[in-house]
Amino acid sequence: LLLFSNQLLILIYKMSSNVGNQYENSDSESDEWQDEKICKVEIDIIQLNDEVIKFSLANTRLSFANCLRRIFIAETPCLAIDWVKINKNTSFFCDEFLVHRLGLLPLTSDETVSRMRFARECQCSDHCSECAVQLTLEKQCRDESTHVVSTADLKSQDPRVIPACGSQRKAVDEYVENDEIIIAKLCRGQELNVVCLARKGIGKEHAKWNPTASVAFEYDPDNALRHTTYPKPEEWY
Numbered sequence: 001l002l003l004f005s006n007q008l009l010i011l012i013y014k015m016s017s018n019v020g021n022q023y024e025n026s027d028s029e030s031d032e033w034q035d036e037k038i039c040k041v042e043i044d045i046i047q048l049n050d051e052v053i054k055f056s057l058a059n060t061r062l063s064f065a066n067c068l069r070r071i072f073i074a075e076t077p078c079l080a081i082d083w084v085k086i087n088k089n090t091s092f093f094c095d096e097f098l099v100h101r102l103g104l105l106p107l108t109s110d111e112t113v114s115r116m117r118f119a120r121e122c123q124c125s126d127h128c129s130e131c132a133v134q135l136t137l138e139k140q141c142r143d144e145s146t147h148v149v150s151t152a153d154l155k156s157q158d159p160r161v162i163p164a165c166g167s168q169r170k171a172v173d174e175y176v177e178n179d180e181i182i183i184a185k186l187c188r189g190q191e192l193n194v195v196c197l198a199r200k201g202i203g204k205e206h207a208k209w210n211p212t213a214s215v216a217f218e219y220d221p222d223n224a225l226r227h228t229t230y231p232k233p234e235e236w237y
Helices: 006-015 017-023 062-074 095-103
Strands: 043-047 053-058 078-089 132-140 147-150 154-156 182-186 191-201
Touching: 006 191, 053 062, 078 095, 078 132, 095 182, 095 191, 132 182, 182 191
Parallel strands: none
Antiparallel strands: 043 053, 078 191, 132 154, 132 191, 147 182
16 A cells, blocks of 8 residues: 555656656647646555455546556566576476476565565675575475475575465465465476575566566446446446
């Protein structure tokens, strides 16, 4: 909800002015938005939980709503696995495929991303606690049954940076085994030993740093402003 402070709304508009300017010529109004006008944007939270946020915007333009959409997708920093050292991999997956799957695992980063530095801005030679969080994955299969390697087997050095699903995040009474994301499956004699580094990034750099599943907006979906005329109004209800 900090995203909706007046100061940040002003900053978002200024940073994304190149998007808004695309619509300036199509508007009959010649006056430019001032900071006090941006502060009059009305935001009504309709739905808010750990997985979904739905809100309505008023007293603003569609270009500003689109700026928010683009920022949610490509400008919001989060953590994702960016470096992987495979000590041992005798699974059916090749190293490249395994690394790709690890990179797309969602990680919780709400409590740490603001204090961490981007790797390109850190003064360390390789990595440190200021720019990276180490995660390890060790799994062996020594019997005839198939062992599933999932996010439950991924161990983090920082308890605040964990897979955003499954047993590590949910309470015991809410946990369902299907909540875990499967990374690989091991047969007898197969083993995985992996060390990972999670780093801070944004969606512009790579899709693994996109913190959203999907972002969309629509103009007056319930036709409350009556911008669409129906031949039989009673059919609208």
